[in-house]
Every structure is written in structure tokens, then in C-alpha cells.
Amino acid sequence: MRWLAILCLCASAAGAQEFTTLKGHGGPIMGIAASGDRVVTASFDNSVGVWTGGVPDWKEGHEAAVNAVAFGPDGAVISGADDFTVRLWGQDGTSRVLGTHKGKVTALAVSPDARLVASASWDGTVGLWSLSGDTDGRFLDAPGGVNAVAMDDKARLWAATSNGFLVRYDLIEQTADQIVSHGFGINEIVVTPDWIAYGAVDGVTRVIDHEGGQIADFTLDRRPILAMAYHAGTDQLAVGDGHGYIMMVDTADWQITRDFRATREGPVWALAFSDDGTRIWAGGLDDVAFGWPVEALDAFDPGISGDRSFLRDAATMSNGERQFMRKCSICHALEPGPSRKAGPTLHGVFGRQAGTVPGYTYSDTLDGSDIVWTDDTIDALFDQGPDHYIPGSKMPMQVIAGADDRADLIAFLKSANDTSGKEAGK
Ligand code: HEC
Incomplete structure (x- = not known):
């Protein structure tokens, strides 16, 4: 891919x-x-x-x-x-x-x-x-x-x-x-x-x-x-x-x-x-x-929406993938296992309790948090922004204003999780 x-x-x-x-x-x-x-x-x-x-x-x-x-x-x-x-x-x-x-x-x-x-x-x-x-x-x-x-x-x-x-x-x-x-x-x-x-x-x-x-x-x-x-x-x-x-x-x-x-x-x-x-x-x-x-x-990017067609390769991606590539991929991998990115892998994130990727050093906010990551909680995270939803977290403030954009992003995360799970032989 x-x-x-x-x-x-x-x-x-x-x-x-x-x-x-x-x-x-x-x-x-x-x-x-x-x-x-x-x-x-x-x-x-x-x-x-x-x-x-x-x-x-x-x-x-x-x-x-x-x-x-x-x-x-x-x-x-x-x-x-x-x-x-x-x-x-x-x-x-x-x-x-x-x-x-x-x-x-x-x-x-x-x-x-x-x-x-x-x-x-x-x-x-x-x-x-x-x-x-x-x-x-x-x-x-x-x-x-x-x-x-x-x-x-x-x-x-x-x-x-x-x-x-x-x-x-x-x-x-x-x-x-x-x-x-x-x-x-x-x-x-x-x-x-x-x-x-x-x-x-x-x-x-x-x-x-x-x-x-x-x-x-x-x-x-x-x-x-x-x-x-x-x-x-x-x-x-x-x-x-x-x-x-x-x-x-x-x-x-x-x-x-x-x-x-x-x-x-x-x-x-x-x-x-x-x-x-x-x-x-x-x-x-x-x-x-x-x-x-x-x-x-x-x-x-907390605020730009609409046509940004001057950016590279946008046309070839689904909206969800585009959201992920632009707003998350720099800090989050989708493959299992440790990564050198700033954030924990989002592999297996659905149904996972916050702050539990082994080997990743979380902030005090997420370490021991009782949030479970689901469609709803990930939606809320970027509807409100990490600075409001999980204040004190290491994730930078950003809001994804469009409900459709959030839904597309979540759908992409799910499909990518399916794919990478299979590629990893699970
Ligand atoms: C600049 C880096 C950065 C970007 C961009 C970023 N994150 Fe994060 N993210 C982090 C860090 C760092 C953490 C760990 C936060 C902590 O420990 O407080 C995190 C944590 C998370 C968590 C909780 C994971 C867990 O194991 O509890 C989720 C879910 C998440 N990010 C989703 C996303 C999504 C979806 C996007 C894109 C819309 C995104 N992040 C963009 C850095 C980033």
C-alpha cells in the first residue's frame, strides 16, 4: 500500500x-x-x-x-x-x-x-x-x-x-x-x-x-x-x-x-x-x-478544510486516508510492534484501553486512564481536541471540525487495522 x-x-x-x-x-x-x-x-x-x-x-x-x-x-x-x-x-x-x-x-x-x-x-x-x-x-x-x-x-x-x-x-x-x-x-x-x-x-x-x-x-x-x-x-x-x-x-x-x-x-x-x-x-x-x-x-492543522488540491497526491487517496496521512501519520504507525514515531502505534487501537501499548512511555494523563478507544471516543478526541478531551496529554492540540472527516478517518483506521493485521499474519 x-x-x-x-x-x-x-x-x-x-x-x-x-x-x-x-x-x-x-x-x-x-x-x-x-x-x-x-x-x-x-x-x-x-x-x-x-x-x-x-x-x-x-x-x-x-x-x-x-x-x-x-x-x-x-x-x-x-x-x-x-x-x-x-x-x-x-x-x-x-x-x-x-x-x-x-x-x-x-x-x-x-x-x-x-x-x-x-x-x-x-x-x-x-x-x-x-x-x-x-x-x-x-x-x-x-x-x-x-x-x-x-x-x-x-x-x-x-x-x-x-x-x-x-x-x-x-x-x-x-x-x-x-x-x-x-x-x-x-x-x-x-x-x-x-x-x-x-x-x-x-x-x-x-x-x-x-x-x-x-x-x-x-x-x-x-x-x-x-x-x-x-x-x-x-x-x-x-x-x-x-x-x-x-x-x-x-x-x-x-x-x-x-x-x-x-x-x-x-x-x-x-x-x-x-x-x-x-x-x-x-x-x-x-x-x-x-x-x-x-x-x-x-x-x-486545526482549522483548514475544503479544497487543498494544491497539496501533493491528495486526489489519489480516500478522504479517510488523506486525513490520516496529513494529520496523524507523522506520529503514529499502523503496524504492530514498536515504532520510532512520537506517538504509540494505532495498530489494534479499537477496543484498547488508553495508555496500554507495551514499551511506549505515556504521559501521566493517559497512563492509567480508563478511556477505551472506540469509534465514539476517537471521534470525541478530535471533535473536542486532545487539549480538552485528554488535557495534559503529549498529543498536540488539533480539532477535526467536520463530523464526516472524523467518520472517514475512523473508517480508514479500521480498514488499515484489518489489512495490517493480515499482513502480520494474524
Ligand atoms: C505530533 C504528533 C501526533 C500527531 C500528529 C497525532 N498524535 Fe496521537 N498521540 C501522540 C502522542 C505523543 C500520544 C501519546 C499521548 C500521551 O501519552 O499523552 C498520542 C496518543 C494517541 C491516542 C491514544 C493512544 C493510546 O494508546 O492510548 C490516539 C487514539 C491517537 N493518538 C490518535 C491520533 C490520531 C487519529 C491522529 C490524527 C488525527 C493523531 N493521533 C495525531 C502524538 C500525535
Whole structure:
């Protein structure tokens, strides 16, 4: 069967499958970056969190909300804030102000050679600061408040403004060229050697070449676009918006591969990929940052229904199988025996008492629970959502809103159990 092949593929990536929550900030998370085993978060609560293995080290010093963070050389962290400053936090615990703007700092970009950091500011400039401390900072004038900034390996700097311009600065030739005039504010840019992606206040998500010619358009009915991240090694572009969705685009063939509601309400302000591209970190209105295995993104979808025909292979599956593949398969096997997935196997789940798969370590909620899994209790689990039906469980919150979808899923689970039972010779 098709799903067996896919399950095997998932199992080989088992290590990356855990869903992670970084909890501790006292306000929404506005910026995020990841490098090695460290994640750094910028928060409305004026602090920067440097997380190693989920444990925070708080960097206090900004006097207003922190909007942007980036990694600098030698493990240093750089932050930009509403207090107009750009700060450098050394791994040895020292900190200093790298530069000061006349307006809030909205974004940061470190040059590929890690010698410079550029800061975008609503004062209508981009600041350029030496990370080695050997030269003074300087400012480039922009045609409006600057929302986003990027640097490429040809000594060019790109800035996007709140009045809709994308400008390219050549730092050697000292020229500035306007590449896009969008009409609405541009919030986010990603610059690669081959293309540029930008996301705007009116929801436009567009990919262009370096001279402004259009390559692709991924504009959906969602606005504004608030976050973007790119992982070159795996050709993934992630786009976060004001409705709480994260859309994933395969940049090798310009297809939307996933579209996932990350928050029940509220925006996705911040996105970053792990070094290997298997995990995406997101921050938003909740005071927590989330790390999702990219492969599991569809599984967490609590709210999307209807036509998602742009996703892969959907047409070839029954609705029940589709529900399972998208929402459960990343964490649950259907075969008997131990699996390396995050959840216990659903083989033999019907009629089984909760929390009783041998060798699986359950949460206290399910361990010793008197729930017996049946059509009715599985239906209730996803009608109400695990967070309500089995509060405290390790299963992430998700609701399957349609009664038909739940019925189809349960029918699929039953038929798969029959099949895998026979294949196992039972
Ligand atoms: C991101 C991972 C993840 C996803 C996605 C997920 N689950 Fe789970 N599930 C778990 C974990 C972890 C547990 C164990 C929970 C605990 O110990 O609290 C679990 C437990 C269960 C249980 C109880 C099993 C038992 O032995 O008591 C059922 C039933 C279940 N899940 C069904 C589903 C179905 C159906 C879907 C898809 C609609 C789904 N799960 C999606 C991780 C997941």
C-alpha cells in the first residue's frame, strides 16, 4: 500500500519529529533565529532569549520591545529594538550597543562574511555596523521607513520599505536602484543568488528576479505577510501571515507543498529554519515559540478544510486516508510492534484501553486512564481536541471540525487495522 512507503520514509527522520515549545517570555515573540543547537528569540517583553536545549539564557538591556535577532560571529547574538538600538551580546556574557537609530529597529541582516550587520529602521535608513569593531557605522538613506533588509555575497544590500519600495544598494559602487514599487508596504524579503521573494501588507507574496521580473506569485487571501524564512539546502521558503498560517513553498519547482495553521488566532511574526532545514521555528502572539518538524506541518492543522488540491497526491487517496496521512501519520504507525514515531502505534487501537501499548512511555494523563478507544471516543478526541478531551496529554492540540472527516478517518483506521493485521499474519 502507498502509505507503507511513506511511513518508512518518515521513520528514517524520526529524530527530528519532536514538537518543541520554548516557554518563558512575557510577551509576543517578534523575531527568531536558529543556529546549531541554539535558538534566539526577540520579544515584546524587552528581552532576548538565547535557548540551548530548550533552556533560556535571558539577555536584558533593551529598554523597549525587541523586534529582530540574528547570530553574529563567534556565537554572538545581535538584536534590534523599539529603543532604536542595535546590540551585540557576546558569548562571554558581555554586551554593547553597536549602533543607534532615530527610530525603531525592525530587522537585521548579517553579511555572508559575518563582518557587517545591517539594521533596518523606521527612521528611513539602513545602518551598517562593523562586527569586528574596526570601522565606524554608517547609514544608507531609504525612500521610507525600512521594514526588511538582506545582504548578498556580491556586497549588495537590499531594503524594503513601508511605502512599498525594494531598493538595491551596491556597497562598492555606492549606487542605489529601485527594483520594485509595490504600492503597499513590503514587510519581508528573502534574497538568494537567483531570485528575491517579498511579502507585503496587502498579502502579496511574490518571487522576482534581481531586476524585478516576476517568477512566481503565491498570493493567497491572507494579509499581511509578516514573516519569511528560506533554507537553501532543502529549497524551502516559509511564509507566515496575519491569520496564523505558515505556507511552505518548494523553490525548486515553485509549488506550495504545505499550508498549515500554526496558531488558532493571531499572527506569525517570526520564522526560522534549523540548520538542516528539517525544523521550522515560529513565534507569534502567544508568548511562546514553537519548533515543528517540517514533515509534520500538515498534522497540526486545526482549522483548514475544503479544497487543498494544491497539496501533493491528495486526489489519489480516500478522504479517510488523506486525513490520516496529513494529520496523524507523522506520529503514529499502523503496524504492530514498536515504532520510532512520537506517538504509540494505532495498530489494534479499537477496543484498547488508553495508555496500554507495551514499551511506549505515556504521559501521566493517559497512563492509567480508563478511556477505551472506540469509534465514539476517537471521534470525541478530535471533535473536542486532545487539549480538552485528554488535557495534559503529549498529543498536540488539533480539532477535526467536520463530523464526516472524523467518520472517514475512523473508517480508514479500521480498514488499515484489518489489512495490517493480515499482513502480520494474524
Ligand atoms: C505530533 C504528533 C501526533 C500527531 C500528529 C497525532 N498524535 Fe496521537 N498521540 C501522540 C502522542 C505523543 C500520544 C501519546 C499521548 C500521551 O501519552 O499523552 C498520542 C496518543 C494517541 C491516542 C491514544 C493512544 C493510546 O494508546 O492510548 C490516539 C487514539 C491517537 N493518538 C490518535 C491520533 C490520531 C487519529 C491522529 C490524527 C488525527 C493523531 N493521533 C495525531 C502524538 C500525535
